[in-house]
Amino acid sequence: MVLDLILSGISTLKGISCLYKNMIFMKYKLLLGFLFVPFIGSAQIFKTTQGSAKFVSDAPLELIQAQSLKLSGLLKISDKSFAFTVPMRSFEGFNSELQRTHFNENYVESAKYPDATFEGKIIEDIDFSVPGTYDIRGKGKFIVHGVEQVRIIKCRLIIQNDKISLTSKFSVMLADHNIKIPSVVSKKITEEIVVEINTTLIPKK
Amino acid sequence: MHSQIFIFFILFIFNVSLNSQSLLDELNAENSKQPDTIFTEATFKSTRIINGQSVETLGKKGMNLIISHRFGNINSGGHQFYGLDQSSIRLGLEYGLTNRIDIGIGRSRELELVDSYIKLKLLRQSSGALVMPVSLTWYSSMTLTAQKWVHPTLYYSFIDRFSYIHELIVARKFNEKLSMQLVPGLIHMNLTETAKDKNILPYVGFAGRYKILNRISLSAEYYWVYPGFTKAKIYDPFSFGVDIETGGHVFQLHFSNSRGMNERIMIPENHNSWKKGDFGFGFNIIRHFNLKRN
Numbered sequence: 266m267v268l269d270l271i272l273s274g275i276s277t278l279k280g281i282s283c284l285y286k287n288m289i290f291m292k293y294k295l296l297l298g299f300l301f302v303p304f305i306g307s308a309q310i311f312k313t314t315q316g317s318a319k320f321v322s323d324a325p326l327e328l329i330q331a332q333s334l335k336l337s338g339l340l341k342i343s344d345k346s347f348a349f350t351v352p353m354r355s356f357e358g359f360n361s362e363l364q365r366t367h368f369n370e371n372y373v374e375s376a377k378y379p380d381a382t383f384e385g386k387i388i389e390d391i392d393f394s395v396p397g398t399y400d401i402r403g404k405g406k407f408i409v410h411g412v413e414q415v416r417i418i419k420c421r422l423i424i425q426n427d428k429i430s431l432t433s434k435f436s437v438m439l440a441d442h443n444i445k446i447p448s449v450v451s452k453k454i455t456e457e458i459v460v461e462i463n464t465t466l467i468p469k470k
Numbered sequence: 471m472h473s474q475i476f477i478f479f480i481l482f483i484f485n486v487s488l489n490s491q492s493l494l495d496e497l498n499a500e501n502s503k504q505p506d507t508i509f510t511e512a513t514f515k516s517t518r519i520i521n522g523q524s525v526e527t528l529g530k531k532g533m534n535l536i537i538s539h540r541f542g543n544i545n546s547g548g549h550q551f552y553g554l555d556q557s558s559i560r561l562g563l564e565y566g567l568t569n570r571i572d573i574g575i576g577r578s579r580e581l582e583l584v585d586s587y588i589k590l591k592l593l594r595q596s597s598g599a600l601v602m603p604v605s606l607t608w609y610s611s612m613t614l615t616a617q618k619w620v621h622p623t624l625y626y627s628f629i630d631r632f633s634y635i636h637e638l639i640v641a642r643k644f645n646e647k648l649s650m651q652l653v654p655g656l657i658h659m660n661l662t663e664t665a666k667d668k669n670i671l672p673y674v675g676f677a678g679r680y681k682i683l684n685r686i687s688l689s690a691e692y693y694w695v696y697p698g699f700t701k702a703k704i705y706d707p708f709s710f711g712v713d714i715e716t717g718g719h720v721f722q723l724h725f726s727n728s729r730g731m732n733e734r735i736m737i738p739e740n741h742n743s744w745k746k747g748d749f750g751f752g753f754n755i756i757r758h759f760n761l762k763r764n
Contacts, residue, residue, distance in 0.1 A: 312500075335506070337497060337501055348496070361529065362529025367717070
């Protein structure tokens with residue numbers, strides 16, 4: 266009896282959907298609801314703070330790559346909403362220090378538009394309580410260089426017991442975000458930048 | 471079933487309270503609890519303002535080839551094509567050993583001067599977690615005057631050809647457009663022009679830039695030279711111009727009353743006065759190379 270109660274309590278912590286599935290839980294009184302609902306509420310947000318965001322510009326004359334390890338994000342299980350952000354100044358790599366400076370100064374204008382963000386909801390209905398690999402699409406507002414685009418971005422989620430790994434590869438058109446390339450360097454920077462995201466989300470305390 | 475309804479109700483209230491704030495706001499609020507240090511970049515477009523040094527260093531394995539030209543004074547008249555017939559050149563090469571240390575060499579036509587220098591970036595302006603109001607760079611140079619002695623019959627030793635320059639460059643980028651720098655410095659000459667001249671000459675430089683477009687900025691520099699240390703009348707160098715940046719190049723076009731492209735000529739040997747109209751056109755072409763292997 267007591268064991269049942271504890272077990273059901275633990276399973277409810279893992280996700281809101283457990284709550285509806287777990288019929289044992291329903292046998293108990295209102296009191297239990299009071300006790301656990303706040304916990305469920307806080308455990309249903311997953312977060313990441315040190316995710317990786319990489320981008321590649323593969324132009325005929327120059328290959329430029331940079332990576333940030335400062336991608337942060339929140340994923341809310343209850344309504345499948347998410348928000349991710351990465352500071353533009355945290356990108357490292359490039360082919361020279363000067364190029365990194367130019368990236369921040371002249372192209373993405375990091376002082377004016379410090380972050381790239383993606384905020385929205387997952388289209389597919391998935392059960393976060395079931396471990397496995399899911400290919401999903403996130404739809405929302407994608408903002409780079411202060412220009413907002415509504416995007417649907419494909420992601421792969423690998424759900425494990427206490428963490429969710431997220432990987433995604435998509436492209437960003439510079440013209441969509443009003444990032445202008447001077448004709449002098451048009452063969453050194455591509456119009457289409459390939460972005461790769463790789464991160465692991467853990468329950469937020 | 472009552473309990474089920476009640477739980478839904480509780481959840482509903484809970485969700486409403488959470489949704490009043492967007493998830494992105496929540497994320498930003500979370501991130502701002504642990505702010506990063508943001509180091510200020512590109513206080514100036516290049517390692518040079520016009521004639522003098524800027525606070526910038528090249529970055530590791532960066533290399534600059536600097537080709538500088540100074541034409542004659544505009545008031546030299548039509549027979550000199552308003553100064554364009556005369557030209558003085560300096561070729562320079564500088565290299566970033568680390569992100570904070572640069573070394574460089576150059577050779578000027580004036581005095582057949584060979585200069586070598588080291589620049590150390592001591593402090594970087596930053597905001598966020600770590601706040602530093604200014605950037606600070608130490609600059610030291612040693613120059614060799616290679617031209618033939620004016621009086622070859624007199625005895626001079628080789629060491630007399632050397633001069634030394636030390637500067638502390640303090641700079642602040644006030645906003646995306648405006649940057650200013652203050653340069654207290656001194657020059658020591660082993661051999662001066664006359665016996666009455668002092669060997670050490672202190673000076674203070676002021677420089678600034680204002681960005682008018684992303685890749686174009688206006689710049690100016692003025693060096694106040696401590697008066698009375700030289701027998702010949704010397705004038706404070708003042709220059710202004712425009713910087714145009716095109717990826718790997720920075721073009722600096724300017725007017726100046728100084729034809730020196732190194733402090734050794736610019737400070738103690740500047741006999742041109744703006745008041746008399748002694749100023750000329752000049753340019754620096756700074757080509758950036760990157761020796762980092764990908």
